[in-house]
Amino acid sequence: MRVVVQRSxxxxxxxxGKVTGKIEHGLVLLVGVTHEDGEEDARYIADKIANLRIFEDEEGKMNHSLLDQKGxxxxxxxxxxxGDTKKGRRPNFMKAAKPDLAEPIYEKFNEFLxxxxxxxxxxxxxxxxxxxxTNDGPVTLIVESK
Structure with a gap:
C-alpha cells in the first residue's frame, strides 16, 4: 500500500455535486493499493498513520499523533x-490493483482506523x-507498507 498523508x-x-465526506481537523489520506497488498498491509499502514507524530505540541514540535489530537x-x-511514468508520456497503471482486490483492502484499512x-x-x-x-503546514508524507 502507498498512502499520501496530508495534515489538514x-x-x-x-x-x-454531493459532499460524501468532510473533516474539520486531521489527515487527508490518498490511498493506493497494489497487487501484493493484503489485510496485513492495511493494518500496518493504519497503525503507522494513527501513531505518526506529525501534529505540533505547545512548543511547536511535531510530538502529537492523530490519536493524541483526536483528529x-x-x-x-x-x-x-x-502510476508508472518511466516510459512515454502516458502513465502506466499496471501496478495498481484491480477494483475487486483494491476495494476490500481499502475498506479494511478504513475499518482498522x-x-x-x-x-x-x-x-x-x-x-x-x-x-x-487546506493543508496545514504544509505537512505531506508518503507512507508505504513494503
Missing amino acids: KEASVTVE QVLSVSQFTLY VEKEIVVEKGMFGAMMEVSL
Whole structure:
C-alpha cells in the first residue's frame, strides 16, 4: 500500500455535486493499493498513520499523533499513486490493483482506523471525486507498507 498523508485544517470530497465526506481537523489520506497488498498491509499502514507524530505540541514540535489530537481522517482511494511514468508520456497503471482486490483492502484499512476510535470520512471508491483541503503546514508524507 502507498498512502499520501496530508495534515489538514479542513477537507472535503464531493462526488457528482454531493459532499460524501468532510473533516474539520486531521489527515487527508490518498490511498493506493497494489497487487501484493493484503489485510496485513492495511493494518500496518493504519497503525503507522494513527501513531505518526506529525501534529505540533505547545512548543511547536511535531510530538502529537492523530490519536493524541483526536483528529479525523478523510480517506480517498487513489489508484493513480501506482502510476508508472518511466516510459512515454502516458502513465502506466499496471501496478495498481484491480477494483475487486483494491476495494476490500481499502475498506479494511478504513475499518482498522475506526477500530482505533478515529472518525473516518470517505470518498466513493472508483468515482470521479473533487477533493478540497487546506493543508496545514504544509505537512505531506508518503507512507508505504513494503
